[in-house]
């Protein structure tokens with residue numbers, strides 16, 4: 001702003017020419033001098049100098065913002081930053097639209113609870129055409145434990161979005177957008193992340209899923225428990241920076257751990273009769289209180305039994321260990 005040329009500011013020609021003739025070209029040149037210095041240099045009266053300085057200042061001064069306009073900008077940015085709707089009505093409502101872009105969302109729960117089922121559905125949703133509410137983009141699915149099932153994914157897709165899947169070639173096109181990487185070691189995982197950064201720069205990638213992160217180092221970290229010595233410390237901060245850089249949603253799954261040993265605070269499996277009840281909980285979200293939803297897994301994937309979340313209180317929700325991401329969606333069951 002300070003380097004704007006006075007000749008291009010629309011000052012009356014008579015005074016603009018005087019500035020030019022004395023080599024006072026930019027706003028900075030003019031505003032660095034006092035009014036008396038300008039009077040002497042330009043050889044004009046105080047009134048003319050004062051009005052020219054006021055005009056130049058107004059032209060280069062950043063416009064002021066009201067608290068209201070700042071708030072409106074923030075809401076607009078958040079809207080543009082976006083969310084990937086999960087199509088689980090209650091969850092999307094609680095998360096203000098779905099899985100947020102630009103941050104890492106951690107999905108934690110015990111083995112077999114449905115984390116992978118949830119990820120498969122999210123991958124499909126991101127690859128759906130925008131006309132069907134998807135993101136119409138590529139998905140990278142890092143399948144650490146080789147549990148990815150394309151057959152199950154097609155089953156979920158055809159039951160959830162029959163109108164899309166039965167359109168000719170659509171299932172094939174969507175499946176072609178989901179790239180599955182299966183790193184078998186930590187160095188291979190590191191290489192995968194580096195490759196992803198290149199893809200992100202090409203702007204084609206709309207969702208990154210890592211299922212599961214902890215499986216890469218299972219057992220190794222339990223002895224140290226010092227975050228700085230965590231073998232995935234570099235990877236975790238790299239993934240967070242990828243999310244911020246690309247503004248895409250990143251999902252990381254993990255086995256849930258309680259901060260108290262023996263899981264006395266957070267029980268994952270109760271045997272009460274023959275009924276098995278699964279719960280999906282939102283924890284440590286900056287936008288939602290801790291909420292719990294009952295869910296089931298059917299041929300079409302995960303569905304909520306009720307869209308009304310029940311607020312969770314007490315030490316349980318804080319006892320869930322995470323890597324400090326924006327939100328945790330936690331799954332547990334009562335059998």
Ligand SMILES: Nc1ncnc2c1ncn2[C@@H]1O[C@H](COP(=O)(O)OP(=O)(O)OP(=O)(O)O)[C@@H](O)[C@H]1O
Pocket residue numbers: 109110111112113114115116117118147152155297298299
């Ligand atoms: N076609 C299907 N119909 C109904 N339920 C299914 C179907 N396929 C899988 N499931 C359910 O999904 C569960 C497995 O879920 P998933 O593989 O997502 O677990 P996970 O939390 O990822 O476990 P892990 O941590 O071991 O990877 C099974 O226990 C089963 O109940």
